[in-house]
Amino acid sequence: MSVYDKLAELGISLPPVAVPAAAYVPFVQTGNLVFLSGHIAKKDGKPWVGQLGKNMTTDEAKPAARAIAIDLLGTLHAAVGDLNKVKRIVKLMSLVNSTGDFTEQHLVTNGASELLGQIFGDKGAHARSAFGVAQIPTGACVEIEMIAEII
Numbered sequence: 809m810s811v812y813d814k815l816a817e818l819g820i821s822l823p824p825v826a827v828p829a830a831a832y833v834p835f836v837q838t839g840n841l842v843f844l845s846g847h848i849a850k851k852d853g854k855p856w857v858g859q860l861g862k863n864m865t866t867d868e869a870k871p872a873a874r875a876i877a878i879d880l881l882g883t884l885h886a887a888v889g890d891l892n893k894v895k896r897i898v899k900l901m902s903l904v905n906s907t908g909d910f911t912e913q914h915l916v917t918n919g920a921s922e923l924l925g926q927i928f929g930d931k932g933a934h935a936r937s938a939f940g941v942a943q944i945p946t947g948a949c950v951e952i953e954m955i956a957e958i959i
Contacts, residue, residue: 899937
């Protein structure tokens with residue numbers, strides 16, 4: 809099954825690449841690796857705002873991480889032209905806007921990791937880091953960047 813068939817089966821439409829909000833580009837390819845800049849969580853086209861441990865729960869933020877994975881795939885599609893060229897999702901780095909005592913950043917990030925596994929199967933299994941941070945631009949609850957290897 810192609811990646812696009814799997815996306816259709818899951819009812820997922822890929823968004824266009826978001827315009828960078830500062831002095832950076834959405835992606836850079838070097839050799840067979842594509843580095844995607846951090847994408848913030850959005851809901852209804854606006855930043856998905858919240859701080860874990862203060863006014864948002866893990867269960868509320870996990871869908872935000874999933875939404876970011878969809879945005880990342882839209883950017884990756886724009887970068888390489890065909891998601892079937894993905895040999896492997898190499899790594900995710902997730903920043904979770906959280907209080908100092910919140911410790912479930914890894915569970916929030918599962919929202920993205922689990923979706924990538926559903927879409928890519930074994931090729932979606934990746935290395936990962938998940939950090940708690942004091943704030944993310946625009947007050948977004950989560951930001952994730954991704955590295956993918958293509959053929």
